[in-house]
Each structure stands twice: as C-alpha cells, then as structure tokens.
Amino acid sequence: xSAPLHRRWLAVAGATAAFALIAAGCTSNTPEAxxxxxxxxxxxxxxxxxxxxxxxxxxxxxxxxxxxxxxINSAAKAEAxxxxxxxxxxxxxTNDVSVQISQIEQFINDGVDAIVLLPSDxxxxxxxxxxxxxxxxxxxxxxxxFSDPNAARTTVLGDNYGMGVSAGEYICxxxxxxxxxxxxEIAGVDSLPLTQDRSRGFKDALxxxxxxxxxxxxxxxxxxxxxxxxxxLLQANPKLDxxxxxxxxxxxxxxxxxDAAGRDEFFMVGGAGSKNAMDAIKADDTVLKATVIYPSxxxxxxxxxxxxxxxxxxxxxxxxxxxxxxxxxxxxIVTKENVDxxxxxxxxx
Amino acid sequence: MSEQTTxxxxxxxxxxxxxxxxxxxxxxxxxxxxxxxxxHGPAGRNLGLVIALLAICIFGVATAGERFASPExxxxxxxxxxxxxxxxxxxxFVIIGAGIDLSVGSVIGLASVWASTLATQTMAQDLNWGVMxxxxxAVGLCAGLVNGVLIAYGKVVAFIATLAMMVxxxxxxxxxxxxxxxxxxxxxxxDFFRGDLIGIPTLVWIFVLVSVAGWILLNRTTFxxxxxxxxxxPEAARLAGIKVKRHTMYLYAxxxxxxxxxxxxxxxxxxxxxxxxxxxxxxxxxxxxVVGGTLLVGGRGTIVGTVLxxxxxxxxxxxxxxxxxxxSAQAVAKGVIIVVAVMLQQRxxxxxxxKT
Numbered sequence: 001x002s003a004p005l006h007r008r009w010l011a012v013a014g015a016t017a018a019f020a021l022i023a024a025g026c027t028s029n030t031p032e033a034x035x036x037x038x039x040x041x042x043x044x045x046x047x048x049x050x051x052x053x054x055x056x057x058x059x060x061x062x063x064x065x066x067x068x069x070x071x072i073n074s075a076a077k078a079e080a081x082x083x084x085x086x087x088x089x090x091x092x093x094t095n096d097v098s099v100q101i102s103q104i105e106q107f108i109n110d111g112v113d114a115i116v117l118l119p120s121d122x123x124x125x126x127x128x129x130x131x132x133x134x135x136x137x138x139x140x141x142x143x144x145x146f147s148d149p150n151a152a153r154t155t156v157l158g159d160n161y162g163m164g165v166s167a168g169e170y171i172c173x174x175x176x177x178x179x180x181x182x183x184x185e186i187a188g189v190d191s192l193p194l195t196q197d198r199s200r201g202f203k204d205a206l207x208x209x210x211x212x213x214x215x216x217x218x219x220x221x222x223x224x225x226x227x228x229x230x231x232x233l234l235q236a237n238p239k240l241d242x243x244x245x246x247x248x249x250x251x252x253x254x255x256x257x258x259d260a261a262g263r264d265e266f267f268m269v270g271g272a273g274s275k276n277a278m279d280a281i282k283a284d285d286t287v288l289k290a291t292v293i294y295p296s297x298x299x300x301x302x303x304x305x306x307x308x309x310x311x312x313x314x315x316x317x318x319x320x321x322x323x324x325x326x327x328x329x330x331x332x333i334v335t336k337e338n339v340d341x342x343x344x345x346x347x348x349x
Numbered sequence: 350m351s352e353q354t355t356x357x358x359x360x361x362x363x364x365x366x367x368x369x370x371x372x373x374x375x376x377x378x379x380x381x382x383x384x385x386x387x388x389h390g391p392a393g394r395n396l397g398l399v400i401a402l403l404a405i406c407i408f409g410v411a412t413a414g415e416r417f418a419s420p421e422x423x424x425x426x427x428x429x430x431x432x433x434x435x436x437x438x439x440x441x442f443v444i445i446g447a448g449i450d451l452s453v454g455s456v457i458g459l460a461s462v463w464a465s466t467l468a469t470q471t472m473a474q475d476l477n478w479g480v481m482x483x484x485x486x487a488v489g490l491c492a493g494l495v496n497g498v499l500i501a502y503g504k505v506v507a508f509i510a511t512l513a514m515m516v517x518x519x520x521x522x523x524x525x526x527x528x529x530x531x532x533x534x535x536x537x538x539x540d541f542f543r544g545d546l547i548g549i550p551t552l553v554w555i556f557v558l559v560s561v562a563g564w565i566l567l568n569r570t571t572f573x574x575x576x577x578x579x580x581x582x583p584e585a586a587r588l589a590g591i592k593v594k595r596h597t598m599y600l601y602a603x604x605x606x607x608x609x610x611x612x613x614x615x616x617x618x619x620x621x622x623x624x625x626x627x628x629x630x631x632x633x634x635x636x637x638x639v640v641g642g643t644l645l646v647g648g649r650g651t652i653v654g655t656v657l658x659x660x661x662x663x664x665x666x667x668x669x670x671x672x673x674x675x676x677s678a679q680a681v682a683k684g685v686i687i688v689v690a691v692m693l694q695q696r697x698x699x700x701x702x703x704k705t
Contacts, residue, residue: 065625070528190676218676222625223530227618228429232670235425236416252530256620260428260543260550276532348529 048308048316051085055310057303058107060091060100061118061142066221067249068272068296069093071347072118072143076299086307097124104128108135114306117152118142118299126151138309142302144194153309155326156302160194162331163292164201167244167269170290170333172209174242174267181241182214184266186229186254188246190218198246198271215240219250226250230257240266248274248291255280258287272296273334275346282339290335296347298329397693398641398657401686405664413671422667424550430663431556432457432614432627434656437634437641438563439607441655444638445567446600447580447647448500448507452514453608453634456492457627459522460485460612465531465622478538481616486609492518493605497598511601515631522624531622542617552614559610564652576600580647636683637662640690661686 057080064070073093080088089112091103100120105128107115115132119125122144129139129151141152149155175181185202188195195218206212215237219229226245234240234257245254248270258268270277270291277291295301305323308314314321334342409417416422436453443450463469464485473480492514499510533539542551567573578586579596587593608627615626641658643650662683669679 064528065523067528067530215673217670220628222628223619223621223623224615224626224628229670231425231429232667235422235667236413236671236673238416249530252532252621253619256543256618259620260618276530 048313049083051083052311052313054085054087055113055307056087056089056110057114057116057306057310058089058091058110058112059116059299059303060103060107061093061299062100062120063093063095065095067274067347068247068294071296072299075297076116076303079300079303083307085311086303088303095120097121100125101128104132108132108137112137113310114138114140116140116142116299116302116306118302119144119146123147138306140302140306140309142298149325153325154305154323156298156305157326157328158294158298159328159331160197160294161201163246163271163294164198164203164244165205166201166292166331166333167271167290168202168205168208170269170292170335171242171244172205172211174289175209175211178241181211182237182239183211184215184233184237184240184243185213185217186226186233186243186245186250187216187218188221188250195246202244219247219253221247221250223250223253223256226253227257228253230254231261234258234261234263242266243268243287244271245269246271248272248277251277251288255286255288263287269333273342273346275343275348278334278339278343278346281334281336282343284336290333293330293332293334293342293345295329295345297345301327301329395642395651395654395657397690397696398654398661400693401690402657402661402664405661405668409664409668409671413668417668417671422671424553426660426663426667427553427556428550428618429667430659431550431552432611432618433630433633433637433663434556434659435559435614436604436607436611436630437637437655437659438559438652439604440634440638441563441641441643441650441652442567442576443507443600443604444635444643444645445580445647445650446576446597447583448597448600449511449635449645450493450496450601450604451508451511451631452492452496452518453604453611454627454630454632455515455518455522456489456605456608457611457615457630458624459492459518459525460488460609461615461622461626462522462526462531462624463488463622464612465533465616466525467531470531470533470535473535473538478535478541481533481535481538482613485612485616486606489605489607489609489612490602491605492608493602494598496605497601500601501594501597519624526622526624528624533616533620533622539617539620542614543620552617555610555614559607560652560656567652572599577648580649582648633662636687640687658690661690 059076061073062069064073073090077088077090080086089107094100097120104115104117104125108131115137117125117129117139123146126146126148129141129146130148132139133151133153138153139151141155143156143158145155145157146152171183183206185199187199203213215233217229217233219225230253243266245251245268249272251270264287266287267289268287270288271294273291273293277288280286280288281291305327308323315323318324436457440450440453464481469481469484496511496514499505500507544551546554567576575586575591575596578589578591579593583593611627616622619626637658638650638655639645640661641651641654641656643654665682665686666679669682
C-alpha cells in the first residue's frame with residue numbers, strides 16, 4: 001500500500017505547487033488574459049509547446065446542455081487545434097452513461113494515445129476508464145472524479161468547496177460586523193456532490209465570521225428553476241443582506257425574479273463565471289456585485305496534460321519529471337475591480 | 350361548428366348532447382348507475398381538492414403567518430403557477446379526449462428559443478414585439494398539429510408520438526440556441542409580460558383568461574361536448590357523427606398552442622430563451638391535471654379541478670420555502686399529495702373510477 005500512498009503525497013504536493021502554474025499556463029494561451037496567480041512568474045510557452053510526436057487524443061464529455069459545459073467542449077477543442085502534433089477526436093456529448101462507456105470502448109479499440117474524459121457520472125465510468133488504463137492508454141479525468149483514483153493517470157478538478165469558501169469570505173468581508181445580517185443561498189441541483197461541496201464551503205466560511213445561511217433554496221442550474229426558486233426565496237424573506245447564487249446560468253432567472261420583486265436592499269454573488277455575469281458586474285447596475293470562477297477551461301487543461309502524457313513529457317514548470325496525479329484549479333472571486341482580467345475566460349451562457 | 354353535430358344514422362334518436370353528457374358513455378356497460386346527490390357532481394369531485402388546498406394554506410398560515418397570508422405572496426404563488434396552469438388547461442382537453450401529451454415541456458423550450466433568436470428579436474425590435482409572441486404561438490401550434498396528425502391519421506400511439514416530439518423538440522431547441530441562453534432585450538416585450546394591470550401581474554391575467562376560455566370551451570360549446578364524447582367512447586362518438594380523427598388532431602393542436610403560450614410566458618418570467626426551459630414541466634402538468642380529477646382514460650375532467658391541482662402544487666412549494674425546508678422533503682410531500690388527493694376524490698365521489 002505504500003506505493004499509492006507515496007504517490008498520493010506526491011500528488012498533493014504537486015497539485016499545490018502546480019495549480020498556480022496551471023492557471024497561468026492555461027490563461028496565457030488566451031492573448032488578453034492576465035496571470036491569475038500574480039505571485040508566480042508567468043509560465044512561458046516553454047519547449048513543451050514545440051511540436052513533438054504525433055499523438056491522437058480522444059475526448060468524451062456529457063451533453064453540453066448548459067453554458068458551462070458548452071464552454072468546456074469548445075475550449076478543449078480550441079486548445080487541441082493549437083497543436084499541429086495533436087489529432088483530436090471528439091465524441092458527441094451524451095448524458096447517457098452506457099453511450100459514453102461505448103465511446104470509451106471505441107477509443108480503446110482505435111488505440112488512441114490518450115483519453116480525456118469528463119464523465120456524465122464518475123462512478124459509472126470508472127470501470128471502462130480502468131480498462132483503458134490497463135490497455136496502456138493514459139486517462140485524464142476532468143471535473144467529476146472516478147470512484148477509484150487508479151482509473152485515471154491524472155485528474156483535473158475544479159474546487160467546489162473552494163467556490164463556497166470564496167463566496168462566503170467575500171460576503172463576510174462586505175458585511176463586516178453587521179449584526180444579524182441575513183444571508184441566503186440559492187443552490188444548484190441539490191443531489192449532486194458538487195452542490196453539497198459548494199454549500200459546505202459557504203457555510204464554513206460564513207461560520208468563521210459569525211454569520212450563517214439564514215435561508216436556502218435549491219434550483220436546477222436552469223434559468224427557469226433559478227427564477228422560480230428566487231421568487232419564492234424573496235417572498236419568504238422580506239429583508240436580506242446578501243445572496244450567494246451557485247450558478248450564473250440560473251442567475252439570469254434569479255436576476256429576473258429579483259427585478260420582478262423590485263428588491264435591491266442586498267447584494268448578490270454569483271458562481272461559475274459566465275460572460276453575462278461579468279458584464280453585469282462590470283456595468284455595476286444590478287445587485288450582482290461579484291462571482292466565483294469555476295474554470296470552464298478544465299477540459300482544455302485536460303487536453304494539454306493528455307498531450308504531455310502521450311508524448312512522455314513532464315510539466316516543464318515543475319522540477320518533477322512526470323505530469324502530476326491531481327491538478328486542482330483555483331476558485332477566485334471576481335469583482336468590479338478585477339473583472340477585466342477574467343472577462344476573456346468568461347463563458348457565453 | 351353545429352353542422353357537424355347531426356347525429357349519425359346508426360344511433361337513431363340519440364343526440365350528441367345525450368351521448369356526450371356529464372357521465373361518460375360506455376357502450377359495453379349498458380346500465381349506467383344513476384347519479385346520486387350533489388356530492389357526485391363536479392362540485393363534489395372538486396371538494397377533495399379544495400380541502401387539500403385549504404389544509405396546505407392553514408399549514409402555511411400556522412407556520413409562516415403574515416408572510417404567507419399576504420396579498421403579495423398570493424400573487425407570487427399565482428405568478429409561479431401561471432405557466433404550468435396555462436399548459437395544464439390544454440393538457441386537460443387532451444387527457445379528457447383519452448390522450449396524453451408528453452411533449453409540452455419541450456415545446457415550451459422550443460417556442461421560447463425560437464421566439465428569442467437573434468433574428469426574431471431583431472425583427473421584433475424593428476416591427477413590434479408581437480412578432481415574438483406570434484412566433485412562439487406558431488411554433489407551439491405547429492408542434493401540436495404534427496402530434497395530432499401523427500396520432501389521428503398516422504395511427505401512432507399518443508404516448509409514443511408525443512414522446513418522440515418531446516425528444517425531437519428539445520433537440521431542435523438545442524440546435525437553434527446552440528445550447529446557449531438567449532437573453533431577451535426587446536424592451537416592449539419585457540415591459541408587457543413583466544408588467545402588471547391594476548396590481549396583478551400580466552402573467553396571472555393570462556392564466557385567468559386562458560382558464561376562463563378553457564372552461565367555456567369545455568362546458569359551453571360543442572367542441573367541449575365532442576371532446577368528452579371522443580374520450581368517453583370514440584366508437585359511439587364516431588357513430589354519432591363526430592369526426593373523431595379530426596377532433597383528436599384539434600385536441601393536440603390546442604395543447605401545442607397552450608405550450609406556445611407557456612413559452613411566451615416563460616420568456617417573460619425568466620427574461621431568457623433557453624433549451625432547458627420547461628424541462629420536466631410535462632410531469633408537473635400531468636400531475637396537476639390528474640390530481641384535478643381528470644381521468645387518464647378519458648371521458649371525464651374539469652377545468653376547475655385542473656386549476657385547483659396546479660394551485661395545490663405551487664402553494665405547497667411556497668409553504669415549504671417559507672419554512673426553509675429542503676426540496677427533497679417537498680418532493681416527498683408532492684408524492685403524498687398526489688395519492689391522498691386522488692383517494693379523497695374517489696371517496697367523495699362514492700365510487701372508484703368507472704374505467705380503470
């Protein structure tokens with residue numbers, strides 16, 4: 001058991017050191033994007049970006065029925081097209097677990113060099129991912145984790161807990177010591193672990209400054225459910241000081257409900273980081289004052305790492321010779337002050 | 350309309366009105382039990398629903414007090430019920446006609462997306478915001494007609510035909526919207542549908558108007574009587590001279606139109622067209638119609654019952670949010686309500702449904 005444990009430690013250390021570099025590395029491909037981790041020197045497009053062995057990278061993800069997922073796919077594709085040495089195969093997005101499993105089996109039969117997989121359900125895709133790994137094809141697991149870490153060579157994760165913490169810390173900071181301040185939360189699909197992680201982070205951060213979640217409703221990541229949940233939340237709570245809404249796509253509906261209720265005594269923090277939300281933050285004419293990023297560039301990072309794995313390269317910014325096991329991306333808060341830095345990576349909802 | 354009501358020669362001496370009365374006609378059950386007393390009429394059937402709604406309201410007042418009992422909250426409930434409500438009226442006709450329409454949720458999505466594309470919005474800016482309304486209604490009507498033709502003339506089972514439409518319309522909406530959310534920027538449209546008239550939101554007015562129109566159509570016109578006849582016993586209806594196929598087609602067109610109106614209202618409510626609009630709405634609609642006392646096998650149902658069914662679910666959700674309870678608990682309560690309401694109705698009506 002010592003080997004996996006050892007590797008896990010490496011992964012943690014690697015991830016901690018790497019997330020800033022990755023963030024820098026991925027944004028540096030978007031011309032206008034500033035370095036998200038200012039403390040670290042910008043990752044130069046080092047020798048790793050030089051054309052190497054010709055490799056085939058296959059990508060499979062859920063149906064892009066949401067702006068964020070749409071951005072995941074298009075960013076992954078755009079990233080792959082930047083490399084002349086990458087042959088990119090993209091399977092049609094699906095929410096059907098069995099279809100996605102058969103896609104991966106097809107990739108294994110085709111003998112691709114690496115697979116980037118954003119599973120529609122992490123646990124359900126674990127077995128077929130293991131099969132690919134056993135066949136010698138490195139699997140890069142994106143966003144939704146497999147139930148067994150050995151089913152992937154590398155895992156790229158967003159930070160859902162961190163999103164909640166960032167949102168909570170911002171609200172704490174804004175409300176300062178306001179006694180009895182009322183904070184509400186509009187969650188996404190409640191049954192998803194990612195929603196539970198976000199809510200846990202939010203609660204933990206609020207607890208630190210003596211606040212709590214006074215009212216909580218769950219929507220369904222869609223405009224319609226956002227409007228409905230927010231209408232009822234506002235009706236039930238005549239006075240609020242701050243709202244955290246988990247998702248900017250459903251946020252369009254939430255803002256519609258706030259507008260219909262004619263309420264503006266509070267401020268709102270969004271989540272995910274859509275272009276719409278960032279535009280609104282920049283214009284500063286709604287209650288939306290900030291949003292927390294959940295990078296939609298994860299798939300693109302997955303493609304980059306898959307290319308390195310397939311070409312047997314390491315990450316040139318790390319001393320370590322191999323690609324780390326886990327890379328967790330950062331969930332920064334975007335406000336009017338720094339919105340210009342993040343606008344280029346805002347996804348069109 | 351009345352020229353088609355001439356009784357068919359095969360049933361001499363029986364008028365369509367008789368055939369299509371309040372009690373479903375069953376050719377295979379010659380001895381129809383006579384109705385006994387007021388409670389067995391439509392009012393009696395709805396009593397169970399009124400009791401359920403009152404129980405939820407009492408619970409709401411007891412737990413949330415003035416926040417629940419305020420006029421603003423009543424309007425919020427009505428506003429949130431409006432889209433489901435309008436679509437449920439159309440669905441009531443389809444189900445009384447012994448059919449089912451699973452596609453309404455998807456058609457709402459498609460209509461809302463089509464009416465908010467860049468092209469439609471540009472046209473609406475240049476001409477009139479009514480362009481968006483007409484587009485959505487036309488999309489809904491067309492989708493309904495396709496359903497109707499497939500079911501009536503193509504002999505595809507309603508469940509399958511509308512299931513196919515449910516999948517296809519959602520797909521088409523995704524293609525048109527490119528899976529993006531289309532924010533409405535036509536101010537006239539927003540002002541109208543997000544505004545109010547004498548303190549009552551436009552959306553609620555539409556819900557009221559559609560309900561009244563639906564009630565008149567079902568209870569005071571030959572169209573309504575034919576619907577009941579077709580659903581109760583299509584063979585008898587055919588023998589009575591009703592063009593059953595054509596009528597069936599009209600029912601699905603009506604339901605499609607209802608979904609089109611729902612699409613417009615959804616645009617007003619959320620300010621955005623999205624292929625996710627109306628997701629799973631068909632389930633809420635069917636639940637509301639069935640809880641409202643409409644028989645899934647057709648031949649019986651009321652508009653008042655449907656409206657009460659819609660209000661029960663929306664009020665329930667409101668009470669739960671007022672008390673900051675989880676959405677999971679709400680789902681359990683919804684399930685219990687469906688069973689209890691249906692059982693209450695059967696108890697009060699004094700018998701189990703005629704056809705099961």
